[in-house]
Amino acid sequence: MAKLKLALYWASSCGGCEIAQLQIGDKILKLAEVADIVFWPVAIDAKYKDVEAMPEKSIDVCLFNGAIRTSEQEHMAKMLREKSKVLIAYGACAYGGGIPGLGNMFNRELIFERAYLETPSTDNKEKVLPQTKCKVPEGELTLPEFYDTVKTLGQTVDIDYVIPGCPPEARTTWLALEALIEGKLPPKGTVITHNAKAVCDDCPKKRDVKKVKKFYRTFEIMPDPEICLLEQGLLCAGIATRGGCEAPCPQANMPCTGCYGPVDGVIDQGAHFLSAVASVIDSNDPDEIQRIIDGIYDPVGTFYRYSLPDSLLRRAKIK
Amino acid sequence: MAEKKVATKKDTEPKIGVYVCHCGSNIAGTVDVPQVVEFAKGLPAVAIAREYKFMCSDPGQSMIKDDIKQLGLNRVVVASCSPLLHEPTFRHAIQEAGLNPYLFEMANIREHCSWTTEDHGEATEKAKALVSAAVKRIYLHQPLEVREVPVNPNTLIVGGGIAGIQAALEIADAGHKVYLVEKDPSIGGHMIQFDKTFPTLDCSACILTPKMTSAGSHPNIELMTYSEVEEIAGFIGSFKAKIRKKAKFVDESKCNGCGVCIEKCPWKADSEFDLGLSQRKAIYTPFPQAVPNIPVIDKESCAYFLKGKCRACEKFCEREAIDFEQQDKIVEIDVGNIIITTGYDPFDPTPIIKYGYGKFPNVVTGLEFERICNSVGPTGGKIVLKDGSEPKSIAIIHCVGSRDENYHKYCSRVCCMYALKYSHLIKEKTKADVYQMYIDMRCFGKGYEEFYQRLSDEGVTFIRGKPAEVTDRAISEEEKGKLIVVGEDSLLGTVIRVPVDMVILCIALEARADAKNVAQLFSISQGADAFFIERHPKLDPVATMTDGVFIAGCCQGPKDIPDTVAQASAAAARVLALISKGKVELEATVAVIDEEKCSGCRICNLLCPYNAIDFIEEEEVSRINDALCKGCGTCVAACPSAAITHKHFTTEEIMAEIEGVLV
Numbered sequence: 001m002a003k004l005k006l007a008l009y010w011a012s013s014c015g016g017c018e019i020a021q022l023q024i025g026d027k028i029l030k031l032a033e034v035a036d037i038v039f040w041p042v043a044i045d046a047k048y049k050d051v052e053a054m055p056e057k058s059i060d061v062c063l064f065n066g067a068i069r070t071s072e073q074e075h076m077a078k079m080l081r082e083k084s085k086v087l088i089a090y091g092a093c094a095y096g097g098g099i100p101g102l103g104n105m106f107n108r109e110l111i112f113e114r115a116y117l118e119t120p121s122t123d124n125k126e127k128v129l130p131q132t133k134c135k136v137p138e139g140e141l142t143l144p145e146f147y148d149t150v151k152t153l154g155q156t157v158d159i160d161y162v163i164p165g166c167p168p169e170a171r172t173t174w175l176a177l178e179a180l181i182e183g184k185l186p187p188k189g190t191v192i193t194h195n196a197k198a199v200c201d202d203c204p205k206k207r208d209v210k211k212v213k214k215f216y217r218t219f220e221i222m223p224d225p226e227i228c229l230l231e232q233g234l235l236c237a238g239i240a241t242r243g244g245c246e247a248p249c250p251q252a253n254m255p256c257t258g259c260y261g262p263v264d265g266v267i268d269q270g271a272h273f274l275s276a277v278a279s280v281i282d283s284n285d286p287d288e289i290q291r292i293i294d295g296i297y298d299p300v301g302t303f304y305r306y307s308l309p310d311s312l313l314r315r316a317k318i319k
Numbered sequence: 320m321a322e323k324k325v326a327t328k329k330d331t332e333p334k335i336g337v338y339v340c341h342c343g344s345n346i347a348g349t350v351d352v353p354q355v356v357e358f359a360k361g362l363p364a365v366a367i368a369r370e371y372k373f374m375c376s377d378p379g380q381s382m383i384k385d386d387i388k389q390l391g392l393n394r395v396v397v398a399s400c401s402p403l404l405h406e407p408t409f410r411h412a413i414q415e416a417g418l419n420p421y422l423f424e425m426a427n428i429r430e431h432c433s434w435t436t437e438d439h440g441e442a443t444e445k446a447k448a449l450v451s452a453a454v455k456r457i458y459l460h461q462p463l464e465v466r467e468v469p470v471n472p473n474t475l476i477v478g479g480g481i482a483g484i485q486a487a488l489e490i491a492d493a494g495h496k497v498y499l500v501e502k503d504p505s506i507g508g509h510m511i512q513f514d515k516t517f518p519t520l521d522c523s524a525c526i527l528t529p530k531m532t533s534a535g536s537h538p539n540i541e542l543m544t545y546s547e548v549e550e551i552a553g554f555i556g557s558f559k560a561k562i563r564k565k566a567k568f569v570d571e572s573k574c575n576g577c578g579v580c581i582e583k584c585p586w587k588a589d590s591e592f593d594l595g596l597s598q599r600k601a602i603y604t605p606f607p608q609a610v611p612n613i614p615v616i617d618k619e620s621c622a623y624f625l626k627g628k629c630r631a632c633e634k635f636c637e638r639e640a641i642d643f644e645q646q647d648k649i650v651e652i653d654v655g656n657i658i659i660t661t662g663y664d665p666f667d668p669t670p671i672i673k674y675g676y677g678k679f680p681n682v683v684t685g686l687e688f689e690r691i692c693n694s695v696g697p698t699g700g701k702i703v704l705k706d707g708s709e710p711k712s713i714a715i716i717h718c719v720g721s722r723d724e725n726y727h728k729y730c731s732r733v734c735c736m737y738a739l740k741y742s743h744l745i746k747e748k749t750k751a752d753v754y755q756m757y758i759d760m761r762c763f764g765k766g767y768e769e770f771y772q773r774l775s776d777e778g779v780t781f782i783r784g785k786p787a788e789v790t791d792r793a794i795s796e797e798e799k800g801k802l803i804v805v806g807e808d809s810l811l812g813t814v815i816r817v818p819v820d821m822v823i824l825c826i827a828l829e830a831r832a833d834a835k836n837v838a839q840l841f842s843i844s845q846g847a848d849a850f851f852i853e854r855h856p857k858l859d860p861v862a863t864m865t866d867g868v869f870i871a872g873c874c875q876g877p878k879d880i881p882d883t884v885a886q887a888s889a890a891a892a893r894v895l896a897l898i899s900k901g902k903v904e905l906e907a908t909v910a911v912i913d914e915e916k917c918s919g920c921r922i923c924n925l926l927c928p929y930n931a932i933d934f935i936e937e938e939e940v941s942r943i944n945d946a947l948c949k950g951c952g953t954c955v956a957a958c959p960s961a962a963i964t965h966k967h968f969t970t971e972e973i974m975a976e977i978e979g980v981l982v
Contacts, residue, residue, distance in 0.1 A: 198920060201918040209925045211925065239918070263918075263959075264961075265960075265961035266959075267974070275957055
């Protein structure tokens with residue numbers, strides 16, 4: 001049997017996905033037996049022209065991590081789609097927009113101002129901002145265009161599967177790779193995890209009916225390790241997040257932040273999380289309800305931490 | 320995952336008929352109906368689009384039925400009025416033509432469009448958008464099965480005033496069990512406090528006490544006085560009610576109502592029944608004709624409860640009925656229907672400082688005057704001032720708290736007539752001059768205008784104009800020691816000062832202070848004036864938006880006794896109709912939990928207002944009891960992992976509807 005041709009790429013991401021891919025440990029040897037890595041910028045030197053030179057659909061599987069923030073990332077996404085038989089959105093950024101997606105609360109202008117002018121450690125007297133073109137004595141230099149809005153990979157090109165997580169757990173990565181190696185691919189569009197139910201199904205904590213009088217940030221309380229964190233006022237996204245990760249965060253007494261994305265059938269993970277949280281507030285007094293809600297710090301970052309670009313909201317409106 | 324799969328498992332491709340109604344000129348006067356029809360013809364899966372003057376009429380319905388048969392339509396959209404009005408009509412029509420009633424959708428282009436949008440062009444575009452939404456949505460509709468449940472023939476009536484008593488007697492006389500719950504120690508309500516009733520001047524007690532007695536002794540009526548409903552679960556046909564029977568400290572099974580305990584009790588408190596105008600004992604019945612004739616001990620004024628000593632009542636009670644250890648009891652009952660007859664509160668005129676209620680002892684409210692006139696009232700029926708003398712002149716001020724921007728904008732509907740009644744009673748019992756100070760005389764009922772004419776001939780002075788103040792500052796010898804009603808006679812156009820001995824304030828009828836709690840308890844709505852809202856103001860006046868819960872009497876709005884009794888009988892008739900039918904159809908639009916997706920997070924568990932959700936410990940999933948679910952959708956919206964689907968309101972259907980409206 002001919003070896004599989006595997007490509008791995010990164011777009012707007014932190015690099016954590018690459019490390020996660022290595023976390024499959026010695027299973028990587030099994031992968032090496034059956035697959036050749038044809039493109040992997042983090043480890044193997046390659047140029048755009050090398051990819052351009054590849055015939056269409058010559059890559060069997062491409063694991064693409066990172067959101068689409070720049071024109072270069074969009075270009076690579078389109079090119080890799082063309083060259084790959086199977087394109088997989090790997091990790092929360094490619095899937096839902098991830099942390100870079102929270103940039104959709106701002107636009108290019110505001111982000112540049114903050115990053116290149118306002119930050120205390122910046123010394124930029126000439127107020128130079130990144131330009132797509134710049135003339136220097138040696139000729140013209142170019143940079144990719146920085147878009148106003150972050151998109152998911154799925155909003156940019158057609159994708160075949162999703163491996164969720166920030167970063168994906170090794171078991172989830174291997175579940176997908178094993179399916180690829182064995183040629184037992186699930187139906188197109190499948191989000192590949194061990195559990196189709198929410199994280200609560202993975203979580204060993206004791207769950208009761210929910211009534212919350214006050215929401216806490218993680219540093220404000222020491223939760224009872226036996227009891228559901230949401231019941232204790234921690235905004236645990238496990239209720240609204242696809243399981244399969246084995247709930248490592250709640251088991252370490254930290255609330256789930258939602259990195260595995262929504263459960264099948266949910267159009268907007270943040271809205272479902274928000275709606276569920278709103279329904280467990282234990283008060284009928286409008287003033288008290290307002291006080292309880294005011295206790296939720298950073299609502300967008302809490303409810304849409306990994307999914308703002310993929311939400312029905314997509315982005316904030318900038319006046 | 321931008322592309323979500325659209326679930327369209329169907330045997331046959333949808334074939335949709337769209338019918339656009341003119342509603343006379345209600346819709347066609349604003350919306351260009353032919354244009355909407357042309358637009359509808361161009362929508363996907365639409366096989367035919369037609370218009371008609373009145374789709375709800377027989378020819379309109381026949382048009383739909385014929386098309387279903389001849390063209391093989393399997394989905395029908397009617398663009399007309401609110402589904403509240405005619406959804407049942409059209410569902411029934413398509414069902415007659417062999418289609419499942421849920422393969423129908425209504426686009427409301429009247430209330431939501433032609434009545435609210437002035438611009439004809441905009442209204443037409445909006446009508447198109449609404450039709451498009453309905454077509455997109457109905458494409459995904461699935462046939463659903465209507466469920467039938469039996470109706471428990473027992474009825475709960477909340478409130479033992481004339482409305483509650485009337486409804487209870489009618490249902491009980493028809494042979495069905497009634498639980499009549501009253502929060503006070505006796506039934507009778509406000510009516511038993513009144514002296515005479517307008518316009519016939521029957522004695523209120525004379526016509527009501529026989530009914531109270533019948534209710535008290537009726538084999539089919541279980542009186543639960545001094546009791547309040549605490550919890551309601553379930554739905555039409557099978558409600559479960561939890562009722563708190565407050566401790567009376569008197570054993571009802573032993574007490575024979577001899578009254579010796581009351582006689583011997585040395586402690587007193589202000590009588591609630593006489594509005595504080597007289598005193599009652601710490602162990603008391605509100606009035607001598609109370610039903611049931613069982614006294615209760617008021618802990619607030621009983622020396623034994625306050626100081627630990629006395630027990631005089633216990634010593635004298637031969638039947639050993641006094642039980643100081645008695646506790647509140649929670650009783651659970653099963654009923655099929657509920658009638659709410661909780662009545663009204665009299666408006667407290669204290670905030671209207673200019674009328675001096677609370678400041679001048681001889682400024683009294685209408686209800687207080689009823690007690691003063693009553694032969695068993697605090698003055699033995701003598702109309703007297705606080706000092707015991709007979710008044711020589713009395714002013715009656717109308718619309719106190721009613722028809723007033725600052726208090727209640729509505730007309731309380733009974734004040735004009737009871738004010739006339741007072742004139743008559745005053746004239747009958749005293750020689751006093753009577754001044755009626757009114758805004759408009761509203762004497763609209765049967766025999767009311769005649770009563771007004773009769774009073775006009777009895778020497779009553781009518782002054783048109785709402786008084787500005789009641790004062791004791793005399794500016795002339797004649798005014799000294801009097802209450803002076805200052806105002807404008809708007810017919811004469813002059814300022815007037817009328818010195819009188821007594822002022823009667825015709826206070827408004829307002830919604831009960833706890834109406835909000837009652838509304839929440841029974842899942843019914845309140846209007847802006849806080850009275851309960853009927854299902855339809857003209858065509859469904861005693862039903863509410865909650866099936867199986869009816870309203871009658873003043874809890875629905877101010878009304879007089881004949882109207883109250885008529886409503887109570889109407890509510891009883893509605894309940895009897897349901898009992899005799901024996902079963903009710905329940906909407907098929909219930910919620911279901913996909914156990915393959917439920918993670919057992921338990922978010923939904925406490926939310927269900929009908930207690931339809933159970934958590935199955937062994938399987939760690941939640942499950943909805945199909946028979947209890949009313950399809951309110953609360954759990955569906957709250958489920959964080961979309962494990963709960965609302966039949967007929969699936970995410971796909973709602974998203975399609977939104978897409979459709981955004982054409």
